[in-house]
Amino acid sequence: MATVRLEHITKKFGETTAVDDISLTVNDGEFVVLLGPSGCGKTTTLRIVSGLEVQSEGHVYIGDRVVDDVEPKDRNVAMVFQSYALYPHLKIYDNIAFGLKARHVPRAEIIKKVNETAKMLQIHQLLDRKPAALSGGQRQRVALARALVRDPEVFLLDEPLSNLDAKLRAATRIEIKNLHLRLRKTMIYVTHDQVEAMTLADKIAVINQGKLLQFASPMDVFMKPAHRFVGDFVGYPSMNMLGGELEETSAGTFFFTPVIRMKASGAQTGKYFLGIRPEDIVVSKSSSENSLECSVRGLERTGSDNYLFLDYSEGGIVASVTSPDYSVGEKVYVTFDPVNAHFFDAATGAAVQLSASF
Amino acid sequence: MAHIEEKPFLFRLKREWPAYLYLLPMLVVLLLLTIYPISLTFYYSLTFNGPLPAPGIPPNTYVGLRNYNFIGTTDLSLTETLVLNSFFWATASIVIFIVVGLGLAAILNQPLRGKTVYRTLLLFPWAMPAFITILTWTNMLNFNFGIINALLGLFNIPPVQWTTGGFWDVWGGLLLMNTWLSFPYYMVVFLAAMQSIPKDLYESAEIDGASILYRFTHITVPYIGSTVGFVALMGWLFTFNNFYPIYLVTAGGPGNLTSIFVVRVFQEAFERSHYSLAATYTVIDFIIMLLVAIPAIKYTRLSEGWFK
């Protein structure tokens, strides 16, 4: 059984806290993506699992075993480095065979396994070359092969696609997904690319500044962001955030922003953010009840989607629209269904459940 | 739930202890062949071990600071000469190296036909072992038969007494030779530093209308300043105790005109058997070096490369 369990893991580098009290469990065969902005501690977390870095506090379990004192070589994990870390002095064959040789696997078996793995990743015709003679995509496959051939309990992948161009990245993404479906091995995959995270993951762990903000399925991360940061980070364009206040009035509890007034209840009064995704915003050319008047600042067309950048009296809003038929300066009226509204505590960023209506 | 509660020191020690194994051979060598002999030198400087400076005292007797007293009083003028000469030798050499090195590097840093050929040919003096070329220079600087004086004759310049003449004759000859020995090294190091400056900095400065001087002071100097500083410091420390050029050409002469610490120490020890006096001068030399090197390394950012 290769569950990976992190228990209150903290890692400090001098004054900086790279990982801040992260606890999570990766079940056997699960594909978990660590997602977060640059410098948030993803790589550090992965390296702690591999044993290359030792945590300052907390425990790491692989299977039922505490591995805090276990050397990387004895953890039975394989890692694909962002830089691929192919040994430049060794031929591709020897690169792939390296881990097997280190474990004293019989020669005949090494040959068999290397060839099988190379075939599977379609690099068998490259086995006699040195890494310098390979393209980026080929190197990436060799790095994957080097991990796969060992048949480890856990795969660790650190931004394995970030050095590839967009097209190759998309293709390889699918291959990795298929590989996982076929092998059903525990995989922990680091990326700062939300598309990779959404498409690959069984579960996403969103990390910011060393803290685990949400650990849930891609759909839950998208639909029910547990933290203001998650709402902001996942999804493009970002969720609109409108600062406001929940107040008790004689007519009931209301959520006020400078331009919006909603009935809302379910939490203490105080400052909150209202989050609403661009695709949940309804844009119309004529005003209606509860609509907000805006003027068009710009339109971004990506081919399939159109993003409308709007200004209203107190700020800006982004809306996703089907028709590109808007001109700059034009007056439009926006509204949204309160069901789609998310609320976050202004102080802690944590999501709160409010039932809201106009 | 028990947290791993370790001090950072122990924490690091747990991971990093093999480093001490790797360093062990080096530590043994340092201990036996550097630290112990240096301590011996200090000890010798406190003993009497030769006919001077305390005749009549049996060898290897502990005499306290007697040797220091001797070089600070009776031998004071010689000591002063050694200090001044060593400083002059190191400083003058380094100034010349830097001027020549920077000049040639700047010239080679422009698009120029054949510059790799020039660069390689200019490296020859550096690539030939100095011990050999210094002996050749000794002969080239010979007053009677030296080829340098013959070359000067070509321009109707009277022969110069390179090893026996006045201050500028002798020091001039030594500095000329030392420049020949060392300029290639400084040139290539500065050239490499200059080549690491991104070209577009110059281009954008040029478009902004910055003059050549402005570009030099605001782009070149900040970029290569620390390299020049570090190399100059290391070069100065090296030249201060550079033995062969002076020992082989002038042996410190005429008189004590070009005598520097190392040359004097070698002569006291191996030509006159004044070992304790030699050790005392060595200690003084070492202290001077530390007084220059430690602040320079500690209070500037010149030695970053050491610590990376």
Add this chain to the structure above:
Amino acid sequence: MKLPSFFGSMKKRLKGRIVSRILSHFALIVATLFALFPIYFIFWTSILKIQLAAITLSSLIPNLALITLYNYNYVLSDPTFFTIYLKNSLIFGLSAAGVGLVLALFTGYALSRFTFPGRKPFIYFIIALMQFPGTMLVIPYFFMFKELNLINTYLGLIIPYSAGSIVFTGILVKNYIDSIPEDLEEAALVDGETRTGAFTKVIIPLIKPILGLGILLAFIGPYTDFILARAFITGNSLQTLALRLYSVSSISSSGGAAIDYGVFSAFSFLMGIPILIIYLIFQKYIIGGLTLGGVKG
């Protein structure tokens, strides 16, 4: 026809560029002549028939009629050149290089890849020790080795020669290892290697070039050493090329016995040229190492 002013200024700029180019070439040619002259002088006088006292400037101009191989013949036909001088220099140089290199390899690896407690003070300490005038270690060495009866023995020279190069080659190795991505070793660790295994299977193959170079540089110290050899070698059997070169170097007061000078030049050339070629081939690495390791004499 009067050109528009635009072309006028372009012409001026071109002219300025040509002038600066000519000046640059002039400076480089002067510097190159200065740099090459002594080496040419060694070479030419080593094959020149004329006695030193009779050398005039015109005899420095290459001329087939003036060439002789007498000096080389003289040097190489003396069997002691090989059986004593060259042999001893090679023994001292190679053994010192071998021992020194192993030490440098471990030192460089530890300094580059570990952040052990005490690393920084250790480096400071080495820098401080380096300020002790190295040539002057010969005095305490002399007494230490006398005590051990090692004066005028092979071991008595090999030991200090080996020690002499380790700080420098250690730093050379450290810098080179610094340039190898740490990922490679970490990949080996995850792949099942121990730290030592990663060192021998990944690092050592990758630093081969610098190891070769380290051997060369560590070799050159003893090869051209005069001080220790002069102080430690008393008998005939341990004499080295450097000592021999020194003894044939001085011009007799009459400037006569020109054989001496030609012999000196031929000797210099034979001894120096292999090193010169090696230095030129590996200049990039050597200079890179030198920049942090101090300065070559």
